[in-house]
Amino acid sequence: MDGSGTTRSRWATLLFGAAVVAVALNQRPAVVAVAPLLGELRDDTGLSPAMAGLLTTLPVLCFGAFAPLAPRTARRVGLETAVAASLLVLAAGIALRLFPPVALLYAGSLLAGAAIAVANVLMPAYVKREATRPGVVMGLYSASLNIGAAVGAAATVPFAAAVGWGWRGGLGSWLVLALAALALWLPVAGTGRAHRAARSAVPGGSSWSLLRQPLARQVTLFIGLQSVQFYSLGAWLPTLLADAGVPVSEGGLLLGLSNAAGAVGALLAPAQAGRMRHQRPLVLAVLATYVAGLGGLLLVPGQGTLVWVAAFGLAQGSGFALALTLIVLRSPTPLTAARLGGVAQCLGYLLAAAGPVVLGWLYGLTGGWTTPLLLLVACLVPMTWAGWGAARDAVLATGEQPRAVSPV
Template identity: 35%
Template sequence: MEQRSIATEKQNKIAGWGLLIGVLLIASNLRAPLTSVGALLPYIRDDLDISNTVAGSLTTLPLLAFAVLSPFASSVANRIGMERTIFYSFILLTIGLIVRTLFGITLLLAGTIVVGLAIAFGNVLLPALIKMKFPLKIGLLTGLYAVFMNIFGALASGVSLPLSRISRWGWQGSLTSWAILTIVALVVWMPQLKKQAESPISDDGTGTAKNNIWKSPLAWHITVYMGTQSMVFFTMVSWLPDILNDNGYTSGAAGWMLSLMQLAFIPFTFITPVIAEKTADQRLLTAITGILVMIGAGGLLTGNAILITIAVICIGGACGAAFSLSMMFFSLRSNDGQEAAKVSGMAQSVGYLIAAAGPVLLGFMHDITADWILPITIVGMIGIILIVTGMKSGADRKIASAQ
């Protein structure tokens, strides 16, 4: 009996580590297929003879796919099981990564949409999976998966161009190479498919199975908080180099500053949820994220090199912290895995629509004013929205009881 108990305990530890590695590999694939496109856009545009508008859609289409599919991800997972849904979505992701590099603009756009739809499942379901499988380690696991997701996203952004130069297929070979990472994730994830009894998203009766999550004020606060932090990040990724060019920075120096912002993002994605997990109330942390965005916007307006550097770090850190807090709120403010998946789906659907509007809005403001003062001021005002919605989201309460 004792030997059997030791063997069972050893099997459980191995299974636990296998699940953890699987989660981190899934997370590693949630940004790399998207960020790998950015540095290759000029080559894709010239090779296929497409306009800048069509080329730009390669980054916009996945965000729109997130918005369309995210609300339905939890329903699919509840029917066929969370582990199976993630597995099938990664088969779809592998297909999309290959299809988008085949023969012309039509398949490029179609494959890009498929990639966005596949990643939407992982975006929505990972926070719910963490709540179900690691209920006592939500902060640590949220931090780890956010770090892996963003490290591989940054890595893909940096190595995609060198990969295209050493590959016989050019940009096609570079983009297709990321399918290797998805295949590795699929292989490691396969043992999770045996857990059929555990795979449906559980509902203990206290969540929103009988309630409409879209009518919850707290769910909306979380959604707007998630969306506005994404808006700040994607807006800065799009326009920070141009803002710095107008301040006298060379294109190379502006690119390094953008890298600095993304480097500042990564440690905050890990540190913040670890701190947040130790407290029931995260209002102070959310307020700090909004304040840092406001400080960052103010620093960009000064034109001073030292203050601009501080501003870039503040914005990167704020976005990293706010991103992790958003992911945590899906779990912390829900009562069960089903509710967490529903909140995640709602927040990521509306949130990515908000995020997609940011670069367009600020670009329009720059066009009509021929200056960056008004657009940067708007970014600072978004910091106020982060404070208000973050204070509501960070309070110690649950979705169902908050309706």
């Protein structure tokens, strides 16, 4: 990459933003679409509860397992090509789930999870390279992740009914979104950059060596514990609310409210983070919002439920978006951002995959939600410590010089 930036036209800037949003919207529907269809899917295939549960856990495990491959892929073929390939693989994974036998359902989920893992890591690196105001663009990207999750959860069953192919039609409907994003990404990716670096200039070295630095470990722990909060409570929130006397029909709506509040937080937090030398006030704001949401669900879940769910959603949306933005801000170059993102998301998602299992085990052991929620509250302590360190005004020491980017 050369050191000179070039200016995008207004139209090119709008297309750049649309491409980022299109990719982000595809990062969650293929995953969250399974849960609303599990009942029908099990009736049709005869899957046991454990094997059906694996369908929802497998993509999260893939997020962690395949994240370290993203920087290597980007070094070989370039950021834009790697993201385009991830969309193509995502489309292939969704398509596989349309066909029997059941083994293809798992194979498709594996491919989808691997594709999303690559895009999860590389999109912040792409934003780091292409945007002079990465906080604003990361806010747009993170909010789109939440919107994609909310729409995926809410629209899959209606899509299945409209298409008329049962659960396979509901899962396959997201193929259109993946192909549309690919069609938009190909001509737009990299606009505003007239020159690229020679591949020999792309930094090498092991991504894992970054963990020798406390800053990288703090970013990793922060994003990991954020993911634990999201996936743990997200998996059990409808059950928790039903146990508190909230009608089952309202549980899904409240989960949607949580995602909507998360989208607002995800839009605002990165933009604010990009304007600050250090982001410690935002870490404290995320902590306070988590305490309000989890505290309400712990003490009076059946009263003021709307407030507690919205507070938790706001906390997880802004917190996770802040964690992704810290990957960008703490990295001197785009490929360092990809390397850090690969390590942080690998360990973070593997940790997050255990969250729903541990909460479910504690729920079964104690017969209530007090102990599981107290565990999530306790996790806020190391999360805040890690966020406080990760939010300081510093970048990783890699021996690389920051490079100029295109104004966006």
